Amino acid sequence: MSTTLQNDLFMRAALSQQTERPPVWFMRQAGRFMPEYWEIKNKYTFLEMCKTPEIAADVTMLPVNLLGIDAAILFSDILVTAEAMGGALSFEQGVGPRFANPVRTYDDAQKLAGAECVDKLQYVANAIREIQQRLNGSIPLIGFAGAPFTILSYLVEGGSTRDFKRTKLMLNNEPALAHLILQKIADLTIAYLNMQIEAGVNAVQLFDSWASALSWNDYTEFSHKYNKYILDNLNRTVPVISFAKGASVFAPLMIETKPDVISVDWNADLLNLKKTLPEGIAVQGNLDPFIMYADKPVIKAKIHELFERMRGEKGFICNLGHGISPDMPFDHVKFAIDTIKEFRY
Structure with missing residues (x-):
C-alpha cells in the first residue's frame, strides 16, 4: 500500500524501514488549537462533526493543508464505540464527555451491545472513504x-475523571463485572477496526489513554489481556500502532500484543526503550507536548536532541507523548512540524 503513496515516510517507518528523516504527525493534530477548527465547531455539535462524513473529512484535512x-x-472520537453500545453520550463545553447512563451494575452491563452494533458506526467508514x-x-x-x-473508565465514571475511583472499585470489588464489560468493548473494537x-x-x-492509572497487575489483567485479544483478531493488512499513556512502563507487556509500532509517552528515554524491543517493532513519540508552549529555539533544540539520540535507528515516527x-x-x-521536516539524517 505504501508504494501507491506520494509520501510514504510514515508507512516505511511503521514497518521499521529506513527513512531519510523521521516522519511526523501529532495526536489531536486536527483540533481546538486551530482557528479553522472553531470555524467549523461553532456551526455543529461535536457529535454532528464526527457523524457527518463530509465534516469529519473537512476537519481531518485541516492539518494536512495547514x-x-x-x-x-x-x-472522530474514541467514545463513539461506547455510544454505539448504548451509552448516552454528550459533550459539554469546558467539561468534556458525559454519559447520562453510567455502567455500574450487572444489569447496566447486560444492556450494553457488543460487536453486533458495529453497523451503527458505518458513518466512520463513510468518512474514511471521503x-x-x-x-x-x-x-x-x-x-x-x-x-x-480506557472506554470502560468513561462508561463507569460517567465521563472524565482524575482519580478513577469508581473504575478501580469495580476492578477490585467486582472484577467479573469489569471483565464482562471489557469483553463486549473488545469484541466491538475488533469489528470496528476491521471495518476501518x-x-x-x-x-x-x-x-489506551488512561493505562497509566493502573498498577502492573491491573494493567495485565484489565488492559493488556484485551488489547492482545484485539490485535490477535485484527485483519493485519496495515500497520498497527499501540499507544498507552504508560508505555514507558508497560512496553515489556505491550510487546506481547505484537504491534508494528509502540507509541511512547515522554517519561522514557526513547532509544533505551527501543533497544529493549524485538527487531521489527518501531517506536512513535515521544516529545513532551508541553514543549509546544516553549520559545521556538527551545522547541527546535528539543526536537534535534531527540533526533540525534535516535540517529541511525530504523522505525522511528516523531509524535508527541x-x-x-x-x-x-x-x-x-x-514551527515544530517545519523543524522536523527540514531535518536530515
Whole structure:
C-alpha cells in the first residue's frame, strides 16, 4: 500500500524501514488549537462533526493543508464505540464527555451491545472513504479506536475523571463485572477496526489513554489481556500502532500484543526503550507536548536532541507523548512540524 503513496515516510517507518528523516504527525493534530477548527465547531455539535462524513473529512484535512504532516488521522472520537453500545453520550463545553447512563451494575452491563452494533458506526467508514478521496494518495490515513480499559473508565465514571475511583472499585470489588464489560468493548473494537481497514485506512492506532492509572497487575489483567485479544483478531493488512499513556512502563507487556509500532509517552528515554524491543517493532513519540508552549529555539533544540539520540535507528515516527492541548499556539506547532521536516539524517 505504501508504494501507491506520494509520501510514504510514515508507512516505511511503521514497518521499521529506513527513512531519510523521521516522519511526523501529532495526536489531536486536527483540533481546538486551530482557528479553522472553531470555524467549523461553532456551526455543529461535536457529535454532528464526527457523524457527518463530509465534516469529519473537512476537519481531518485541516492539518494536512495547514501543517503539512506526513500522515492524517481520521477525525472522530474514541467514545463513539461506547455510544454505539448504548451509552448516552454528550459533550459539554469546558467539561468534556458525559454519559447520562453510567455502567455500574450487572444489569447496566447486560444492556450494553457488543460487536453486533458495529453497523451503527458505518458513518466512520463513510468518512474514511471521503477522506481518502480528498487525500488522493498524497499521505497515509490512520484510523483508530479506544482500548477497552480506557472506554470502560468513561462508561463507569460517567465521563472524565482524575482519580478513577469508581473504575478501580469495580476492578477490585467486582472484577467479573469489569471483565464482562471489557469483553463486549473488545469484541466491538475488533469489528470496528476491521471495518476501518476494509474502508481503506493505511494504518490503525489503539488508544489506551488512561493505562497509566493502573498498577502492573491491573494493567495485565484489565488492559493488556484485551488489547492482545484485539490485535490477535485484527485483519493485519496495515500497520498497527499501540499507544498507552504508560508505555514507558508497560512496553515489556505491550510487546506481547505484537504491534508494528509502540507509541511512547515522554517519561522514557526513547532509544533505551527501543533497544529493549524485538527487531521489527518501531517506536512513535515521544516529545513532551508541553514543549509546544516553549520559545521556538527551545522547541527546535528539543526536537534535534531527540533526533540525534535516535540517529541511525530504523522505525522511528516523531509524535508527541500525548495530544496537543487546545491552547497551544498554532504557530509553535507549525514551527515544530517545519523543524522536523527540514531535518536530515
